Amino acid sequence: MARYTLSVNDRSAEVEAADDTPLLYVLMNALGLKGPRFGCGLAQCGSCSVLINGVETRSCVTPVSELRGKSIVTLEGLAAHYAREKKLAQAPDIHPLQQAFIDENAPQCGYCYNGMLVKGAELLSRHADPGEDVIRREMNGHLCRCGTYPRIIKAVQRAARAIRDTASRG
Amino acid sequence: MTENKTENKTENTALSRRELLAAGGALVVSFGMPATSKAEIKTGSFAAYIVGPTAQDTELDSWLAIHPNNTATLLFGRAEFGQGTVTGMMQIAAEELDLDLSQVTAAKLDTAVTRNQGNQVSSSSIEGAAPSLRSAAAEARRALLKLAAERLNAPEDALRVTGGVVTAANRPDVKITYGELIGDKRFSLKVTGNAPEKPVSSYRVVGTRVPRIDIPDKMRGTYEYLQHVRVPGMLHGRVVRPQGQAALASGVKIKSIDESSIANIPGVQLVRKGRFVGVVAADEWSAVKASRALKVEWDIPQALPGRARLHDKLRASKTTDRTVHESGDVNAAMAGAPFTVQASFKGPYESHAPFAPNCAVADVRTDSADVYSATQRLFWLRDALARVLKLAPDKVRVRYVESSGTFGHSGYDDAATAAAIMSQAVGKPVRVQFSRSDEHGWDNYGPAHVCDVRAAAGADGKLLGFEYHGWQHGWNFVVEPSEDLALDVPVPPPVLPPAAGVNNLTAGGVYAIPNRKVISHGVNGLEGWLKGSFLRSPLDLSISFASEQVIDELAWRAKLDPVAFRRKNVTDPRWHGVLDAVLAASKWQPRVAGERRDGDVVKGTGVALGTHFTSYGAALAEIEVNRKTGAIRVLHVYGALDPGLVVNPLSVEQQVEGQMIQATSRMLHEEVDFDPAGVTSTDWASYPILRFEEAPAVTALVVSRPDQASTGAGEEVLAATGAAIANAFFDATGVRMRERPLRPERVLAALKAG
Numbered sequence: 001m002a003r004y005t006l007s008v009n010d011r012s013a014e015v016e017a018a019d020d021t022p023l024l025y026v027l028m029n030a031l032g033l034k035g036p037r038f039g040c041g042l043a044q045c046g047s048c049s050v051l052i053n054g055v056e057t058r059s060c061v062t063p064v065s066e067l068r069g070k071s072i073v074t075l076e077g078l079a080a081h082y083a084r085e086k087k088l089a090q091a092p093d094i095h096p097l098q099q100a101f102i103d104e105n106a107p108q109c110g111y112c113y114n115g116m117l118v119k120g121a122e123l124l125s126r127h128a129d130p131g132e133d134v135i136r137r138e139m140n141g142h143l144c145r146c147g148t149y150p151r152i153i154k155a156v157q158r159a160a161r162a163i164r165d166t167a168s169r170g
Numbered sequence: 171m172t173e174n175k176t177e178n179k180t181e182n183t184a185l186s187r188r189e190l191l192a193a194g195g196a197l198v199v200s201f202g203m204p205a206t207s208k209a210e211i212k213t214g215s216f217a218a219y220i221v222g223p224t225a226q227d228t229e230l231d232s233w234l235a236i237h238p239n240n241t242a243t244l245l246f247g248r249a250e251f252g253q254g255t256v257t258g259m260m261q262i263a264a265e266e267l268d269l270d271l272s273q274v275t276a277a278k279l280d281t282a283v284t285r286n287q288g289n290q291v292s293s294s295s296i297e298g299a300a301p302s303l304r305s306a307a308a309e310a311r312r313a314l315l316k317l318a319a320e321r322l323n324a325p326e327d328a329l330r331v332t333g334g335v336v337t338a339a340n341r342p343d344v345k346i347t348y349g350e351l352i353g354d355k356r357f358s359l360k361v362t363g364n365a366p367e368k369p370v371s372s373y374r375v376v377g378t379r380v381p382r383i384d385i386p387d388k389m390r391g392t393y394e395y396l397q398h399v400r401v402p403g404m405l406h407g408r409v410v411r412p413q414g415q416a417a418l419a420s421g422v423k424i425k426s427i428d429e430s431s432i433a434n435i436p437g438v439q440l441v442r443k444g445r446f447v448g449v450v451a452a453d454e455w456s457a458v459k460a461s462r463a464l465k466v467e468w469d470i471p472q473a474l475p476g477r478a479r480l481h482d483k484l485r486a487s488k489t490t491d492r493t494v495h496e497s498g499d500v501n502a503a504m505a506g507a508p509f510t511v512q513a514s515f516k517g518p519y520e521s522h523a524p525f526a527p528n529c530a531v532a533d534v535r536t537d538s539a540d541v542y543s544a545t546q547r548l549f550w551l552r553d554a555l556a557r558v559l560k561l562a563p564d565k566v567r568v569r570y571v572e573s574s575g576t577f578g579h580s581g582y583d584d585a586a587t588a589a590a591i592m593s594q595a596v597g598k599p600v601r602v603q604f605s606r607s608d609e610h611g612w613d614n615y616g617p618a619h620v621c622d623v624r625a626a627a628g629a630d631g632k633l634l635g636f637e638y639h640g641w642q643h644g645w646n647f648v649v650e651p652s653e654d655l656a657l658d659v660p661v662p663p664p665v666l667p668p669a670a671g672v673n674n675l676t677a678g679g680v681y682a683i684p685n686r687k688v689i690s691h692g693v694n695g696l697e698g699w700l701k702g703s704f705l706r707s708p709l710d711l712s713i714s715f716a717s718e719q720v721i722d723e724l725a726w727r728a729k730l731d732p733v734a735f736r737r738k739n740v741t742d743p744r745w746h747g748v749l750d751a752v753l754a755a756s757k758w759q760p761r762v763a764g765e766r767r768d769g770d771v772v773k774g775t776g777v778a779l780g781t782h783f784t785s786y787g788a789a790l791a792e793i794e795v796n797r798k799t800g801a802i803r804v805l806h807v808y809g810a811l812d813p814g815l816v817v818n819p820l821s822v823e824q825q826v827e828g829q830m831i832q833a834t835s836r837m838l839h840e841e842v843d844f845d846p847a848g849v850t851s852t853d854w855a856s857y858p859i860l861r862f863e864e865a866p867a868v869t870a871l872v873v874s875r876p877d878q879a880s881t882g883a884g885e886e887v888l889a890a891t892g893a894a895i896a897n898a899f900f901d902a903t904g905v906r907m908r909e910r911p912l913r914p915e916r917v918l919a920a921l922k923a924g
Contacts, residue, residue: 021455029454034398035391039526040606041458044854047525075391098389105381105820108828109252110388111395111526111574136862143854145525146252146575147831148824149865 004064008033009077015064023059023067024048027074035075035114039143046115046142050074051081056122075114078121085125086167096166097121100159101152108146115142120156129160227285230313230357233306234263238353240334241273246303247287247548248295249279249570250384253884254821255295257382261817262300265375266307266368268331269348271383279570281552289547291578291704292783293882296817300880308365310357317351370815370876377876379820384572396544396571397529397603404531404599405439406454407592408461409652410447414611414849417473417698418646419661421445421654428465435460441595446656448592450600461605472846473698481516481620483698484641489691494674498685500624503635507626509727511720515623516909517712519842520616521857522705526574527609528581532589533599538565543586544573551583555590558653577832579614579647579703587652607852612651615842616705617642617670617695619712625678627724633739635685638717640672640709643695647703664695664702673782676713676889680779681721681739700844707782707885711836711892715910718778718893722763723906731760732777732897744812744875745779748788751810751871752777756790763901770798773805774902780890784881786812786873789830789890791866793898797921800914803864804834804895809887810871814878822883826870829884833891835860841911 006013008031015030022041027033027050036059039047043058050059051073073081078098083091097120100106107113116139123130123138130138135156144152226232235243244263250256256276264274277284287299315336319326322345324338331337334348370376387393416422424445432438432449438460441448449460475483504510531542532555539559545551548568556563568586576582581604589602604612621640627633644664654661664670671690673679678686695702725735733753737746752758756775763776773794780787788810794803807830816822839858843851851857892910900906905920 018453018455020459025455025458029400032400034394037395037397037526038603040854042606042853044606045525094390101389102381102386105385105824107252107385107388108824109525109572109575110385110393113388114391117389117391136865139862143525143859143861145523145577145832145859147828147835147860147865149831149860149862150827150868151824153862 004068006064006067006072007070008072009074010080017064019063019065021064023050023062023064023072026064027059033074033076037111037114039112045112046119047112049115049118051118051122054122054125056119075117078117082121095121096162097124097156097159100155100162104151104155104158106148106151106155108148112142112144116144116152120152120159123156124160124163127160128164130156227302228360230306230309230359230361232285233303233361234310235354236310236314236348236352238349240347240349241275242267242269244274244276244303245284246276246299247279247285248290248299249546250572252384252572252575253825254382254818256384257380258296258817258821259300259303260383261375261380262304263307265373266304267311267334269334271375271380273334279548281548281568286549289550291546293884293886296880297784297882304367305363305365306361308367309359309361312365313357313359314348314351318346321346321351376817377815377874378818380818382821394571395526396542396573397526399531399542399571400601401531401533401599404601405450405452405596406457407441407448407450407589407600407602408457408605409588409602409608410449410461410464410466411608411612412468412470412848413607414844414852415651415701416470416848418701419696420471420473420698422471423469425467425469431465432460432463435463439596440464441592443591443595443656444658446591446652448588450592450596470847474700474844474846474848475698476845477843480519480618484618484620484693487641487693489641489693492671492690492692494672494677494688494690495679496687498635500635500637500685500687503685504624504626507634508629509627509724510624511723511727512624513716513720513906513908515621515712515716515719517619517715518840518911519618519700520705520836520840521610521613521842521851522576522578522580523610523613523857523859524574524576524580527604527606528585529573529601529603530582530586530589531599531601532586532593534559534590534593537561539567539590541566541568541586541590542571543568543582544571544576545582545586546576546579547583551586554583554650554653555587558587558657559590559594577706578616578708579705581609581612581614584612584650584652587650591652591656606854610857611849611852614645614647614701614703616708617644617702619709621713621716623716623720625720625724627728631728631730631735631738633681633683633724636678636681636683637687638672638677639689639691640677640713641691641693642671642709643693643699643702644670645703646695646701651701661696670704670708673710673713675781675783676710676717678717680745680781682741683739700842700849706832707888710780710782710889711833712910714778714780714889714893715896718780719896719900719906722776722897722900726763729762732763733758734760736777736779740779744786745788747873748786748810748812749779751873752788752790752808755869755871756792756808758790763897764904766904767902771796772902774898774900776894776897776899776901778890778893778897780886780888780893782882782885782889785814785883785886787886787890789887789894791891791894791898793895793902795899795902795917797903800917800921802838802899802912802917804838804866806867806869807834807891807894808869808871809891810873811883811887812873812875813881813883813886815876815880816872816874817880819872819874822872823870825883826872826887827868829887830868830870830891831860831865833888834866834895837892837895837911838864839911839913841913
């Protein structure tokens with residue numbers, strides 16, 4: 001066991017864990033976060049995704065020992081991350097993609113949506129106006145068992161529009 | 171047994187609440203499980219899964235409570251899986267109570283709190299469980315109006331209610347709220363069943379597009395899934411098993427366990443009970459590591475047929491045959507008919523493969539147990555745990571917490587049993603999280619199927635005869651692997667309810683065919699098979715893959731447009747209604763299927779009808795086949811569902827969309843792989859499902875019939891979608907696929923064979 005200082009959602013967190021502990025277990029158990037969740041433990045499904053230095057990463061296979069000095073953002077921190085990225089004076093209550101998923105009535109069970117939100121937010125920070133092909137390609141590593149892919153695609157485009165509108169209002 | 175399809179439909183939908191309750195009460199209360207019965211086979215519906223009335227169910231206070239702040243808590247016994255059942259049930263109760271939806275809350279399902287409304291299967295909640303709730307809400311409204319009449323000194327028929335505020339007509343200043351009338355006090359009344367229920371024409375909440383109440387918290391990340399549940403003093407447990415399950419009943423045995431293999435992981439306890447092996451630790455990652463590191467030498471029987479010999483073994487097995495339907499004389503109809511088709515089809519074992527592997531938390535004390543589970547059958551699980559833990563059922567409390575969508579009997583009860591066994595062993599609460607391979611490898615698989623079908627049509631395009639022989643084994647859903655391993659209980663023979671056999675409606679039963687015979691050849695699924703259980707629209711994809719392709723082939727032989735052919739052979743206008751919906755949306759151009767197409771990549775369109783037990787489904791699929799690679803891309807699926815009165819069109823649309831995507835996944839990819847020793851498809855790489863890049867566009871069409879009772883909406887477009895894809899494949903290539911899933915190697919082999 002060793003002590004680690006992690007930066008999670010802009011806060012410093014002291015945790016004690018074995019070197020090889022995947023970040024996911026630290027986020028779920030030591031920090032009690034509900035966003036990242038277990039799906040396969042094999043980096044196959046995207047259930048556990050977080051942003052590490054802005055890049056979508058599977059926390060189920062990322063050892064805690066590799067995260068010193070890196071910025072970890074979970075579902076819980078997406079809105080603040082977005083506000084910082086867009087230099088907004090105030091962070092919105094939730095990320096535009098969270099709102100778009102609500103507005104599109106996208107999820108069914110919603111369990112995979114941690115990954116859909118984290119990957120979708122990462123995608124939106126790189127693509128102002130993603131076409132359907134871009135969304136399908138970028139999100140292809142995230143599985144949904146309920147079959148909500150079409151609504152996710154629509155919601156990502158809806159969120160992109162909302163983000164563009166916010167930017168144009170300046 | 172002879173039955174007429176239209177009558178059958180009427181029988182299904184017109185069962186009164188009392189009949190439903192009586193049928194289920196007799197079966198489930200007596201046996202604690204849905205057993206086969208003549209009544210169940212006759213209706214072909216899920217009536218036997220509805221339990222009650224228990225003594226408690228007749229008490230109005232068992233169903234709902236009105237609070238001083240003029241809100242209501244409902245205590246119905248149906249859960250949210252992401253399909254909208256809870257929102258729909260709330261709409262129905264709010265409607266009958268004259269409350270706004272915002273004034274209504276559903277209690278969390280809990281054997282100590284909420285009603286036992288039976289196993290949540292066959293998309294039965296709105297049809298089967300809502301009537302009891304509606305009846306209780308109507309009773310409450312009647313009682314509240316009686317109280318209000320006394321308090322306001324006004325005749326009952328002069329009272330109006332909006333949002334739980336009762337006013338007297340022409341006296342707008344005189345009003346009183348439900349909360350003031352009875353807030354948190356007991357009604358102390360029986361649910362008589364004769365309180366007047368609202369006419370459909372006055373509905374204002376039912377039938378509206380209410381967004382599901384669970385969505386905002388799910389998107390905010392504040393929703394509590396089962397995987398989030400933590401209780402004080404809880405340890406983390408993992409099961410240790412061979413990676414994929416071996417043949418049922420033959421049983422894996424332990425040769426040796428090397429405890430020193432986990433000695434270097436601090437704080438780990440080994441749990442061993444019979445052949446059940448688990449590890450428990452305070453730290454979750456330590457439990458995971460120990461479960462991987464523990465060296466167990468298993469004795470694994472080589473008793474499975476393996477995927478290659480699966481269907482031959484089904485056919486060669488001793489069977490218990492059941493005549494599902496017999497009318498007229500199929501032999502006579504076939505002889506001399508101008509158009510005949512005869513073919514065999516195969517369907518695989520399929521996995522539920524819930525996105526989140528199952529999980530449970532159990533706190534077992536010396537005289538009680540408290541268990542959190544995502545089971546679809548709360549009270550069943552309570553009784554099963556009581557048996558395993560040797561406690562009285564009333565000492566076991568099971569609380570439902572939502573996990574990911576599971577679409578039938580995945581490992582939820584097994585995870586709960588494992589947690590209970592480990593908690594009892596270590597004397598502390600234990601949370602068990604299945605690994606991906608525990609879930610994929612130890613599922614209760616949707617059983618495989620093989621069938622022979624023959625059918626005939628006349629020169630006028632009317633179906634003359636249809637005969638279906640299907641082989642499959644039943645559902646082994648009484649004893650979970652954890653119980654089997656821990657207690658060495660003899661695994662009972664599988665229960666074979668109609669849903670585990672050939673579904674009469676799916677086997678040509680939607681068509682008016684004068685001579686039709688359907689035989690279900692039930693294989694004893696005990697020795698040398700995988701554990702089987704219900705998977706969304708059980709067996710229907712395999713059955714419709716066969717029957718709807720045979721119908722399509724007859725249309726082709728008769729040189730008729732496949733839609734026109736179907737229209738000639740369905741009599742119920744509701745089938746025409748769902749066909750109309752998909753044809754209009756897809757701009758269908760009538761033509762004979764399977765015209766010659768050139769090129770490596772060819773397109774095709776297919777149509778099919780389908781259902782499960784109730785409701786009317788139709789689908790149209792547009793696909794693309796790459797003749798060089800064997801890859802199929804489903805481009806667009808149009809799916810229509812008529813579930814009678816639609817409680818929430820938004821929820822039904824979501825369900826229809828999900829069914830179209832999931833059916834595409836099952837049609838193209840899903841197949842459990844196994845060798846003689848056990849299951850080998852134990853993750854998302856070896857058991858692939860449909861991905862973003864392959865997802866078709868979907869158009870969901872909901873046909874509402876306010877004059878008809880509400881019926882299921884969670885399963886009835888799956889079979890139609892699967893068969894529409896198969897028919898589209900023929901349209902594109904001129905070749906019929908006889909085995910699903912339509913994986914590239916199978917497609918290439920079929921194209922080569924022509």
